[in-house]
Amino acid sequence: MTAAGGDTQHGIRRRNLARVLRAVAGHGPLSRAAVAARIGLTRAGVAPLVDELLRAGLLVEAGRTATGGRGRPGSELAVSDRGPAGIGAEIGVDHLAVCAVDLRGRVRARVAADAANRHSAPGPVLRQLSALLAEVTAEIAAEGLRPAGLTVAVPGLVARGTTTVVHAPNLGWRAADLAPGLAGATAPGGGGPALPLTVENEANLGALAELRLGGGDGGSAPPPDFVHVSAEAGIGAAVVVDSQLLRGARGFAGELGHVPVYPDGVPCDCGGRGCLEQYAGEPAVLRAGGLTPGQAAAHPGPGARIGLLARRAADGDAAVVRALHEAGAALGVALAGAVNLLDPQAVVLGGALAGLAPWVLPSLEGELALRTAVAGDGLPPGAGRGGGPRVTVSRLGADGPLLGAAHAALQAVLDDPLHSRTPAHSPRN
Secondary structure: OHHHHHHHHHHHHHHHHHHHHHHHHHHEEEEHHHHHHHHHHOOHHHHHHHHHHHHHOEEEEEEOOOOOOOOOEEEEEOOHHHHHHEEEEEOOOEEEEEEEEOOOOEEEEEEEEEEOOOOOOHHHHHHHHHHHHHHHHHHHHOOOOEEEEEEEEEOOEOOOOOOOEEEEEOOEEEEEEEEEEHHHOOHHHHOOOOOEEEEHHHHHHHHHHHHHHHHHHHHHOOOEEEEEEEEEEEEEEEEOOEEEOOOOOOOOOOHHOOOOOOOOEEEEOOEEOOHHHHOOOOOHHHHHOOOOOHHHOOOOOOOOHHHHHHHHHOOOOOHHHHHHHHHHHHHHHHHHHHHHHHHHEEEEEEEHHHHHHHHHHHHHHHHHHHHOOOOOOOOOOOOOOOOEEEEEEEHHHHHHHHHHHHHOHHHHHHHHOOOOOOOOOOOOO
């Protein structure tokens, strides 16, 4: 009984420490009284929790705040701009990127490099990524920050609870465990304990970024139920229900790019026919827009070819405008099935698709209106565009997966502020 009671008290204290840290990180600077009111504890109950977080260097005294009454002014609390940082990395078809965010959510370091990763073996890609990771960790160390964890975004299927990429068609990877190739990068100094490593599908991380950052800078926060669609060479989606990712039994939920939109259509690398990626993926749109492989290759790097398409469409290039219209229609066909099955409040276009929204959205919304079971307010299918899920464009754009990865790497700190200081050796779910 004593052990069980002790475990319970320890668990309550750990959860309350996390609640205090999250309150200040999300809404600070806050006075102790404001923290207590926000999390539903007394000020006396909050005081020792705050003291522990101050001693750990996770919170700092940010200055005095007026009481508005006769009492002495209180001290405002803020999260420290030193201490733990989340490291996010992204492996794209034609680029690599790494960034670090602190507890305030600020990007403190970021590097990116063009990289021809399509059909490259994992080893050379991970060595180049490790070099970028070393650059970022050295930069943040100079500012008093330490890596708390690493999350890597990949354009493929990741086995749930592992660091193994089961299949990434656009990279040509199968059954690739990233942990051995990143072992040196996740052990600072070459001999220290390994950082917690998470490998996650890039669309999932884009959706998590939308949840945590989508309402920033005056933007509109997403509803608790939405489908997030992102694209680079391929197309992925993430389903969010009650503000939680719907992962599926194996962690493979969201493979929108391989939903067949035209069952008798062109063959796909996955072995199917008529998959969405063959009509709305970047290579397909470039081809349909009349851009030759040479023209496309002249614009390497993340988002460069999407930028080329957007410029041509803005200039009135009829072939490109038509290609984007057809891509939007294919997206609408694929999304209609998800909308009918899941009934989300919104569909969010993220990743590279965000930059093409002016030309993709009209046909996408038209197909949704035609194909969803209820077009809105009891209207029959096809009665109008006014109903169904709201279609919005992410303000994060192509940065979503990388930012989502960095913020995901901070979760261990936010979930268990004091014990997260000891790096783990096993991947987190």
